[in-house]
Amino acid sequence: MSNINLVNINKNYRDVAALKNVNLTFERNKIYGLLGRNGAGKTTLLNILSNRIFPTSGQVVIDDKNINDIPKQISNIYLSGESNLLPESMKVKEIFKWTKEFIPSFDGELALRLAQAFELPIKKRVQSLSTGYLTILKDILALCANTEFVFFDEPVLGLDANHREMFYKFLLECYVNNDSTYVVSTHHIDEVANIIENIIIINEGSIIRDTTCESLLSEGYTISGKIEDVDKYIADKNVIGFDTLANTKSAYILSAEKITELPESLQVSRINLQKLFIELTKKEASK
């Protein structure tokens, strides 16, 4: 099984262009972060990738074949989507049973173990689950699907901090144990920053960044120190934001140049991914 390629994908909803000439490749055995503001086109992109909706033009290709409704290709992809497609009247354990029927690679035992860890009541019907537990159910199904490509659309929607941390832990476990590719679309940028290897930023339907996490973070840096020292240093720099606490200040600077002369009173560190994301999407939006 090779990569998934999106070739010149466009998607229009009447007069609105949800995706504009998207070209992407998802390589095997990697974790991708798909980041974008509300309405940027993330969900549309994932729905096209999983054959739930059709592109207006362009194609999704696996092994040089268009995935369009080819069972062999589609069965390699699993999407844990934002909207619920599971039968509302069915119990959680029945959902596990049917998923196992449809997806032979689904690990039912792991699903039960994860349900226990997340305290997901398996005898409850889907309709009676809270938003958080419905998200957990969808996450468990995706984590246990063992398909070659697993897509998560807002996998921590409605989850408390404990459950979010557990999800990231199990995601890494699955990544280590399987030869699968995971794509996580989320607004919790700082939380996934330490997990993802590659970042795709989508803004107003266009891909504005498709690179490694390291490479993206090298586009800027953070300077911290006393307010007056920081202000002096950043006077001629491209500052994209700052935080102040008591008499200390952290400034986020967008610059790919290497830092040469840095006063001793200042410390340099990696730029905050969320700050960088905000700046990148703001700039693109105002173009």
Next chain:
Amino acid sequence: MKISPSVKFHISSIKNAIVVFYIVIVATMGTGVYLTQRIQGVVKFGDISFSSIIFLFVIGIMFFRTPFNMLMQSSMTRKELWKSFIISSLIISAFMSAIDTIMAVVSSFIISDASIVSAISGAYTNNAGLSIINTFFLQLFLYMISFSSGYFIRLIYYRGNNLFRVIISVFVPTFLLIGLPVLETYVFIPMNCSLFSTVDFLVRAISPANILGLLFLYVFLFSNLALLSLFNKLLIKRAEVR
């Protein structure tokens, strides 16, 4: 292709509805039989097969959304959905036709009313066994057509936008209830070619009074079913998850 789990899912999603339907039918018939023996007068029953046709039409309308969503969630294709619909509708229709035929045979010992389907199927033969087999197959076709029609209507509504749905909802009943009689009265009759007489003539032409007529009837029913299945396939092919 993973047709088998999909067929199982389709059938299991309406299993309870079928059980409830037959509980109601048996309870109604039981009450009727009890009353015929307790009160004076005659208790007449409607047609079981006709009830099944209406029931399957309604089930057809309800049969799309849940399996479609579940199959899309489970990385299945639309082609698999369409195939599994055909197989499951065949299984369900055959099962219900068999039950209805048995019930019709059993009830014929108690109640003399013949169903419409058994009256048609018995028209070409006096052999009771052949008539029963014929009833089974006629019902099977009619049930599948009814099932597929409900499914077809649901698909049209699913695929269409709001304006299209309103147009279909208003136009079709208005055309059938008002438009056709108006056309008949003011257009066809003045032209000496009554529309209803033509339809009546066609229905009589396919009357199964002989083996050729019966074969023609089966070909006609099969063509209808094939056409509906083709339309359903075309509608499913580009259906998107909402």
